[in-house]
Amino acid sequence: MEKDNIALYPGCSLETSSSHYMKSLKTVFSVxxxxxxxxxxxxxxxxxxxxxxxxxxxxxxxxxxxxxxxEQGIKxxxxxxxxxxxRLADAEYMLSKDEKRRTELNGKNDFPYKGQVKxxxxxxxxxxxxxxxxxxxxxxxxxxxxxxxxxxxxxxxRVPLEQSFDTREYPMTMDMIVKALGANxxxxxxxxxxxxxxxxxxxxxxxxxxxxxxxxxxxxxxxDCVIVSCPMCQTNLDTKQKSIRSKNSIEQPLxxxxxxxxxxxxxxxxxxxxxxxxxxxxVESILSSCSVVKNEDE
Amino acid sequence: xxxxxxxxxxxxxxxxxxxxxxxxxSSGCPLVEEMDMYPHVxxxxxxxxxxxxxMNSETIWICASCYACAVxxxxxxxxxxxxxxxxxxxLDEGFEPKRKDVYKFHKxxxxxxxxxxxxxxxxxxIEYNLRLGKLLKNATLAPKMLFKNKLHFIPPKAVKGxxxxxxxxx
Numbered sequence: 124m125e126k127d128n129i130a131l132y133p134g135c136s137l138e139t140s141s142s143h144y145m146k147s148l149k150t151v152f153s154v155x156x157x158x159x160x161x162x163x164x165x166x167x168x169x170x171x172x173x174x175x176x177x178x179x180x181x182x183x184x185x186x187x188x189x190x191x192x193x194e195q196g197i198k199x200x201x202x203x204x205x206x207x208x209x210r211l212a213d214a215e216y217m218l219s220k221d222e223k224r225r226t227e228l229n230g231k232n233d234f235p236y237k238g239q240v241k242x243x244x245x246x247x248x249x250x251x252x253x254x255x256x257x258x259x260x261x262x263x264x265x266x267x268x269x270x271x272x273x274x275x276x277x278x279x280x281r282v283p284l285e286q287s288f289d290t291r292e293y294p295m296t297m298d299m300i301v302k303a304l305g306a307n308x309x310x311x312x313x314x315x316x317x318x319x320x321x322x323x324x325x326x327x328x329x330x331x332x333x334x335x336x337x338x339x340x341x342x343x344x345x346x347d348c349v350i351v352s353c354p355m356c357q358t359n360l361d362t363k364q365k366s367i368r369s370k371n372s373i374e375q376p377l378x379x380x381x382x383x384x385x386x387x388x389x390x391x392x393x394x395x396x397x398x399x400x401x402x403x404x405x406v407e408s409i410l411s412s413c414s415v416v417k418n419e420d421e
Numbered sequence: 422x423x424x425x426x427x428x429x430x431x432x433x434x435x436x437x438x439x440x441x442x443x444x445x446x447s448s449g450c451p452l453v454e455e456m457d458m459y460p461h462v463x464x465x466x467x468x469x470x471x472x473x474x475x476m477n478s479e480t481i482w483i484c485a486s487c488y489a490c491a492v493x494x495x496x497x498x499x500x501x502x503x504x505x506x507x508x509x510x511x512l513d514e515g516f517e518p519k520r521k522d523v524y525k526f527h528k529x530x531x532x533x534x535x536x537x538x539x540x541x542x543x544x545x546x547i548e549y550n551l552r553l554g555k556l557l558k559n560a561t562l563a564p565k566m567l568f569k570n571k572l573h574f575i576p577p578k579a580v581k582g583x584x585x586x587x588x589x590x591x
Contacts, residue, residue: 135539135540135542135577136540136542138539138577139542139571139572139573139577140542140566140571140572141571142570142571164580164581164582165580166534166538166539166580166583167534167538167539167540169531169534170530170540171485171486171527172526172527172530172531173527173530173531173534174486174505175486175505175508175527176505176508176509176512176524176527176528176531177509177531178502178505178506178509180531183590184534187586231589231590232586232590233582233586277485277486277487277488277489278487278488281487281488281489281491281492283499284497291492292492292493315489316451317451317452317485317487317489319485320485320486320487321485321526321530322485322523324526324546324549324559324562325522325523325526326455326483326520326522326523327559329452329455329483333451333452362562362565362566363561363562363565400569401569401570401571403565403569
């Protein structure tokens with residue numbers, strides 16, 4: 124792993140609504156000995172909204188990001204947000220296929236984009252760049268006894284086939300990380316089902332129905348929590364969980380920590396360094412399911 | 422219709438022509454029960470050059486771009502991209518978006534990015550309600566998020582040189 128070439132593209136939500144994702148990433152990176160470098164002057168990826176009504180603008184926004192990353196000497200652009208990852212990986216793919224379009228956009232930009240930046244999903248980064256052995260080596264409080272459902276959502280894995288780092292319909296990278304932390308994962312047919320994304324704001328009845336199905340199934344399978352790596356999924360599954368649970372007669376609250384928060388807990392980091400206070404459904408409770416941690420407390 | 426419009430249509434026909442109507446997209450779509458036209462019907466009509474009948478559908482706006490269909494499609498048709506192209510053609514041709522609640526969110530979001538290069542989530546939520554004329558929409562969500570300091574009153578710092586870039590590229 125060449126550490127000098129790695130930088131993070133955080134995306135808008137990690138600066139505000141998902142600042143706990145950012146905080147836990149920073150903490151986990153420091154434990155793993157990865158420099159926490161954020162790309163300079165990045166702009167919004169446009170998310171699903173821009174590409175829905177203006178595909179060209181979406182490509183321009185991401186061309187600008189990729190060109191800028193290249194100018195800053197970044198080879199590995201690590202993207203924690205699934206939506207940002209999907210847009211950047213799509214731009215990387217489209218611009219590699221369409222030489223004409225790339226040249227045209229290069230002409231409009233301050234910097235050209237030559238196609239030297241690799242867009243990495245955070246899960247891909249942890250498993251294939253950092254390595255599961257390094258992750259398990261840093262575990263101080265194994266999460267044994269904890270059973271989790273890994274929820275990938277849509278955009279983490281549904282990139283063009285040539286870009287994909289995991290099986291698109293039944294991914295396993297997050298499950299492998301969870302296993303390295305000592306926890307159990309379940310076989311789960313809902314792991315890539317849609318949470319409704321921005322329908323959570325625009326047509327909440329639809330999004331709440333989708334979230335309800337996901338939480339109901341997870342709870343019936345008796346998991347202690349649902350793990351995510353997407354800010355939008357985290358918001359949708361966590362924020363209004365109380366009312367969604369009562370509508371779907373789900374008794375137990377289901378904490379929805381980010382994968383980095385779970386890693387931090389296994390690495391023995393302090394809850395405040397993982398932003399656990401920002402989760403609506405309290406996360407600390409899952410620790411009581413871990414046999415090892417419980418023994419230490421006693 | 423200008424040459425670019427014609428080009429757009431050619432791309433649309435070319436991409437949809439591979440479809441042999443297996444309907445895997447419709448059977449795997451998590452939002453199909455909310456739609457007024459099945460996704461495989463959208464693709465079929467578009468491939469026949471009848472895209473105007475699709476532009477008036479709710480389906481193109483309800484699609485959440487989750488790509489479940491694209492992953493399942495045996496012919497690798499990127500269905501969400503086609504849905505997006507149809508949305509854009511509908512707007513270009515002056516169709517009233519059938520789901521204004523969805524369209525207006527996309528519009529508010531896009532306009533906000535163009536202001537400073539980053540999204541100001543609180544402003545988007547307020548402006549969305551104003552443009553929709555539904556002041557109490559998500560009335561419980563925003564206060565909850567404000568309470569946890571997940572929405573900020575102060576907008577993010579503008580991206581260096583972003584406004585200049587917008588002027589240059591548009």
